[in-house]
Amino acid sequence: MAKTDNGIRICQGLLILGNVVIGMCGIALTAECIFFVSDPHGLYPLLEATENDDIYAAAWIGIFVGFALLALSILGIVGVMKSNKTLLLVYIILMLITYAFEMASCITAATHRDFLTPNLFLKQMLERYLKSDADNNNDKWMTEGVTKTWNNLMLQNQCCGVHGPSDWQEYTSAFRVTHNDADYPWPRNCCVMDNRGEPINLDGCKLGVPGFYNSNGCYDAISGPLNRQAWGVAWFGFAILCWTFCVLLGTMFYWSRIAY
């Protein structure tokens, strides 16, 4: 009958459109997560040392989920066009599994982003930056990672400490054990450097004269990229899942209406 024919055609059209959007979103999710995993700001060693690097795990899951969404959307389009019950059943089951994985990724990214407080980075910086003795190889690896990352951070962003140079004065630290307070009120990398990597005025830096030392804290330079990463994975994944929910419900309805 013409009426149900039209209805079927509309249903098919909508499902195909839904799957096309899922496919494109899958590609976008993969690209976004590859960008995050490549760590353009070099902050991964900080998270690795806190043993709290699950937002990177969430990004890794996102890469594979993106590929899966692309492949399944193609399967879905083929299944809808052929009105094949078997293909569509496979599609629905695999989509549910992918849905569960992506849900895990979103929740992980959102939860672990809440752990990234200034105190976490402050504690880690004070305990590990330029620590001289290591308990074991793993400890040494983490210490080197933290030291290298903080040196890069302080040089590139012209900042010092988490809240400011006063962090080094207010708290005891592993740095203070090997560097006395009179010669190093704060680390050398907090000084403004010239092109050769030497402080332009070491005495000015030690005194705290404006212009010769970095007075800002580095917390914004750390939390900005990490927050963008966590929220990018979490919210984009959430949006994809909401759309996928609608498409899956439509596909299940279509499947139950197909007659053998």
Added chain:
Amino acid sequence: MSRSHSHPVSHCSAADKLSYRPRLADLEGRVTGSTFVLEQPRCIFDKYNTAEIWLVVATRAGMGDFNDSAQPGMPEWSFQRFPANTSAYLTLGAMQYHYRCLEPNRELTVLRVGSETSCADNASVPNCNGPLPSPGPYWVKFLALNDSESIATTQWSGPITLRTARAIPSSPGTGSGRSGAMIAITAILSVLLAILLAAFLAMLCSSEACGVGSFRPDSASIHRYNTHHVYDQSAARL
């Protein structure tokens, strides 16, 4: 620096008592764990052209014990014995012309007390400007000496307390600080997944896969067709 201490000089009555009170400079590093930064006493000692200006650093007891007839080379006022065996020491000696008056708009000039780490244990340098061993509080004043005779002295500064480092902060427990966004994401996604699973089960059960099955009127009945036209033909032949 709110409290004023003016101890009358007990021995030398010839020393001028200037009203200048040393103060800390306004810099980030003005007070650290073992150093502090004073403003230079510019324009204060202009009258005393040939004098040597020394800085006296003292504990509270030292403010009373110190007398202005102290000589810079004397071991009883040396840095290495401070503060265990002596309550004050002399350091940062300079000729008066180093502290001559500058134009008013010139930059801040400062003195850093505690910056020389190399001579801190060297008893042959009694006027070492070494790092201060404890958080204090300390009081300072400037002393003008002319041929080992004190001719002028400033007031004692207010108490200068150095910074004490606190223990490393402990990070907050993992259960704290759940943001609203994370709760929303978790709740909404869980509900959506539950709805999807329920719809999936309903979909499977609406076909014959489930044990309950659904009853379609067509499938249960059996149709019989009487092919009466076959009977008629055979009856017609007989």
